[in-house]
Amino acid sequence: MSEVNGSNGASLNGHSLLSLVPKTEVDRTAKDYKTDQEVRWCPGCGDYAVLAAVQGFMPTLGLAKENVVFVSGIGCSSRFPYYMNTYGMHSIHGRAPAIATGLASSRPDLSVWVVTGDGDALSIGGNHLIHALRRNVNLKILLFNNRIYGLTKGQYSPTSEVGKITKSTPMGSLDQPFNPISLALGAEASFVARTIDSDRKHLTSVLQAAAEHPGSALVEIYQNCNIFNDNAFEPLKDRSTKAEAIIPLEAGERIRFGADGGKGVVRDAETGELRVVEVTPENESDVLVHDPHAASPVTAWALSRIADPDTLHQTPIGVFRDVKRPVYDTLMREQLDLAVDKKGPGDLGSLLTGSDTWTVA
Amino acid sequence: MPGRSISVTRQVKQVKQLDRVIIRFAGDSGDGMQLTGDRFTSETASFGNDLSTLPNFPAEIRAPAGTLPGVSSFQLHFADHDILTPGDAPHVLVAMNPAALKANIPDLPKGAEIIVNTDEFGKRALSKVGYDANPLEDGSLQAYNIHPVPLTTLTLEALADSGLARRDAERAKNMFALGLLSWMYHRPTEATEGFLRQKFAKKPEIAEANVTAFKAGWNFGETTEDFAVSYEVAPARLPLGTYRNISGNLALAYGLIAAGERSGLELFLGSYPITPASDVLHELSKHKNFRVRTFQAEDEIAGIGAALGAAFGGKLGVTTTSGPGVALKSETIGLAVSLELPLLVVDIQRGGPSTGLPTKTEQADLLQAMYGRNGEAPVPIVAPATPSDCFDAAIEAARIALAYRTPVFLLSDGYLANGSEPWRIPTVESLPDLRVEFATAPNHVNEDGTESFWPYKRDPETLARPWAVPGTPGLEHRIGGIEKQDGTGNISYDPANHDFMVRTRQAKIDGIEVPDLEVDDPDGAARTLVIGWGSTYGPITAAVRRVRSAGGEVAQAHLRHLNPFPANLGEVLARYDRVLVPEMNLGQLAHLLRAKYLVDAQSFTQVRGLPFKAEQLAAAIEEVSANV
Incomplete structure (x- = not known):
């Protein structure tokens, strides 16, 4: 567990902090990342797909397995660490980002992942999530959003649509849901993405981008709870509807979707808002080119508002925002280095003695 | 200064020797009383007295000026011998305004010296705290030794040439008071001047004003007839060493x-x-x-x-x-x-x-x-x-x-x-050596002969589990808040395992090695034990000394470890006919002692937001002892 001194530039020009994590000396496979523990999610749960994708993707990072840590809170998804053959902690409800902050900010040689759900991250742990994001702690946060409470057996969650009928809301829920992407962008997140459990390829590409991002990365994963909220994301998965429902976000590409890319996202000249139009040869050049690296989060935020929260139509999928800004852990370490440079390494004897003493002889 | 004469003839003043003094500085929250007290403490420390301090201030950053809730005070007890508390009752009160006088006078014994800033005793300030008449003039303070000093006026005069606005100059009046008290008790002053210059390094004119006021206060004591006597408290004979x-x-x-x-x-x-x-x-x-x-x-x-x-x-x-x-x-x-x-x-x-x-x-x-x-x-x-x-x-x-x-x-x-x-x-x-060893290698051999790491395989002596930190190859493991299987740390809902783990965690804490409780019972003849914990040590020890110097016999013990208790605690408690437990709560330690040792521990409690006074505790000890 040697502490690697960060290059001074890491916090400034945003080189991937993965360079501080030791590389593996043996080639790893997905199998190496599996534990001997029986996976105890309900048959058919979307969590299985995410677990398989993470186990499959991890070896591609080439990191020393012992330098990878998964920290979770409470909820179905939070059992995740027990199934990853890395270091892991299954903690308490909502607090994983806080615990992971202490770990990541004192151990730059680790790749720290937080696994959380919509209840864990956005309800009981909302405070820790937004503060981890604004600080830009070097954490990769996987937010499994199934829009329901699973482990407590089916109450509505902070992402459930208004009017949701559940055991605790027999006449329909009253709460306006959070939009996790909007929330993260509002909390100054430097990396925000959305993906879907059933699209392994897309999921993997987003995880890869998150892993390489220096600082906090929030990945919202639409995940199906087949017991308490089955088919919640069906419009995004059904072959007959998904082309119309999903707006794929790809850096440098025009934001087009629908059958044959017949629809596109443009900025309304008068209001500045984003809206969807039928793409024609005349307006084709008006269709926005997606730029997750844009300094301003304005367009990313506007994109996050395009989806209809009830029907999920026009749901952007992909990386909304990916910008470089100083990473908390690096800044903290730089202050320690600077203090040592200025004052010399701490000397306990002279600290205890101080400047104002007298001697009894 | 019209209407007032100050003797400017340097005179030979009387110097009295004292073995200890308790001073309380009191004023408005904004008057700088904590700073004044801190500086007087530093001067006193560097002089070599033993000392103990009690700052007391409101939670509000600036409570309304001149009101009773806004009073902030700093009490200092210093002596030529070892002392244990900031003292029960001040010998000297410095009151910067009527509120400070009114709030603190109930704590003063008859004959105490009171230095008041007369400039603040105007009609409005008096009525703000409910004084119908000026207590400095109506004879109500006859039992005390009053020193009326126009601190504000004197400070402004001293700073007349400083070029500071009146408001800024006035703020140095606490340093004038500090200077005066420093003269009265022969405190060394160089460090305070250095401190002020450093504290206000970015505002040299403020620094100089404070130093000037401080010196003016000292000179005022030296020259005025109001203060005929100054006092010396010799350095304390503390154990050898650097302090x-x-x-x-x-x-x-x-x-x-x-x-x-x-x-x-x-x-x-x-x-x-x-x-x-x-x-x-x-x-x-x-x-x-x-x-x-x-x-x-x-x-x-x-x-x-x-x-x-x-x-x-x-x-x-x-x-x-x-x-x-x-x-x-x-x-x-x-x-x-x-x-x-x-x-x-x-x-x-x-x-x-x-x-x-x-x-x-x-x-x-x-x-x-x-x-x-x-x-x-x-x-x-x-x-x-x-x-x-x-x-x-x-x-x-x-x-x-x-x-x-x-x-x-x-x-x-x-x-x-x-x-x-x-x-x-x-x-x-x-200092103790606290080095720890992280786990670096597997600690378990599986049935098939392969090795693995068990995060909950315990040290047989301490019952501590290994500490394997991320980054250690081969020791990857998962821990969590769900009950885990003994040894492997895997999730386990097995009833017998849970019972075992609950008892094991308890046994680990119960088995922590802590030093035996030491009892101070000089003659071994005491039948009453007074036992406390935490910050009551000073007042309890001072009270025990009082009881003993009056001929009483009492044993004293003080708990540093509250969980687990020292192994000999039960035996100690059983030795005495009476066990008295003073606490600044409603009897929480007494409750634990009674529950664990079936001893008839008697509580003596106070929750006034202030430490016990030694006199009060001594009376409680004597009362309990008398009934043995």
Whole structure:
């Protein structure tokens, strides 16, 4: 567990902090990342797909397995660490980002992942999530959003649509849901993405981008709870509807979707808002080119508002925002280095003695 | 100065020898009384007296000027011998306004000296605190020795050439008062001048004004007829060594840094600002060259969460707070109990419940520390006895946390935190060696002959589990708050395993090695034992001395370890006919003693936000002893 001194530039020009994590000396496979523990999610749960994708993707990072840590809170998804053959902690409800902050900010040689759900991250742990994001702690946060409470057996969650009928809301829920992407962008997140459990390829590409991002990365994963909220994301998965429902976000590409890319996202000249139009040869050049690296989060935020929260139509999928800004852990370490440079390494004897003493002889 | 004559003839003044003096500076929250008291304390410390201090201030940053709730005071007891408390009743009161006089006069014994700033005794100021007539003129203070001094006027005159606005010049009146008191008690003054120049280095004109006022106050004492006598208190004969004055919170912060150095682990503090604990956060934040990380979290829960995360990563994790913060941290403390990771939880207790008395002292979090979690979640508790003892107690708490892989409570309080006393500075080599060994290799052979790492395979002596930090190859493992199988750490809901794990966690804490309780019973003839814990050490010890000097016999013991208790505690308690337990709560230690040892412990309690007075405790001891 040697502490690697960060290059001074890491916090400034945003080189991937993965360079501080030791590389593996043996080639790893997905199998190496599996534990001997029986996976105890309900048959058919979307969590299985995410677990398989993470186990499959991890070896591609080439990191020393012992330098990878998964920290979770409470909820179905939070059992995740027990199934990853890395270091892991299954903690308490909502607090994983806080615990992971202490770990990541004192151990730059680790790749720290937080696994959380919509209840864990956005309800009981909302405070820790937004503060981890604004600080830009070097954490990769996987937010499994199934829009329901699973482990407590089916109450509505902070992402459930208004009017949701559940055991605790027999006449329909009253709460306006959070939009996790909007929330993260509002909390100054430097990396925000959305993906879907059933699209392994897309999921993997987003995880890869998150892993390489220096600082906090929030990945919202639409995940199906087949017991308490089955088919919640069906419009995004059904072959007959998904082309119309999903707006794929790809850096440098025009934001087009629908059958044959017949629809596109443009900025309304008068209001500045984003809206969807039928793409024609005349307006084709008006269709926005997606730029997750844009300094301003304005367009990313506007994109996050395009989806209809009830029907999920026009749901952007992909990386909304990916910008470089100083990473908390690096800044903290730089202050320690600077203090040592200025004052010399701490000397306990002279600290205890101080400047104002007298001697009894 | 019309209407007033000041003798300017230098005269030979009388010098009296005293063995001890208690001074209280009192004024408005904005009058700088804490600073004045701190400086007088530093002068006194460098002179070599033993001392003990009691700052007392309102929670409001600036309560309405001139009102009783806005009074801030600083009491200092200094002596030519070793003393234990800031003193019961001041011999000298410096009252900067009528509110300060009115709020403090009930504490003064007859004959006490009162130095009042007469400039502030106008009609409006008097009526603001309910004085119908001026107490300086109506004879109501005849029992005291009053020194009326126009402190504001004299300060303004001294600064007439300073070019400062009246408002700025007036603010130096506390330094005038300090100068006067420094003359009265023969305090060395050079350090204060240096201190003022450093404090106001960026505003040299303010620095010079304060130095001028300070000197003017000293000269005023030297020349005026009002002060005919000055006093000497000889240096105390303390054990040989090099000393400094230190407050409890500073000593505690140094203890944490020392624990980091002596364990070879980097310190990680996760904290959220709260009175009276914030000073520890501030202090540790200054020492980043010790590779101390301080993290000001978004809330109390995140503060301890981050500290626990750092502990998982192999750091010395610490969180600092007060009672309300402990309430919020309870769930994470329970998690730390279950994870069996080292963690220090520092509770600088204050008056409760709820927000309670943020700036006043109390020791009413004992049962919260002992029991305030869901499930069976035992946590060791260590409590310092004096301000300087906060240093050693922090190291002791770290020793237990590291050796037994457990969260540990360190229960200080507001009185220790802000109070100060001389501290014999220890050498680094004399401090305990706290080095730990991380696990580096598999510790279990499977049935098929392969090796694996079991995170809950315990040390047979301490029952501590191995500490394998991320980054160690081959020891990858998962821990969590769900009940785990003995040894493997895998999730387990097996009834027998849970019963075993609950009992094992308890046995680990019960088995922590703590020193035997020492009893101070000079003749072995006492039939009454007075036993306390935490900051009541000073007043209890002073009271015991009083009882003994009056011919009484009483034994004294003081608990530093509240969980587990010293192994000989039951035997000690059984030796005495009467057991008296003074506490600044409603009898929490007494409750524990009665429950565990079936002893008829009698409580003597007070929850006034202030420490006990020695006289009051002495009377209580005598009353209990008389009935043996």
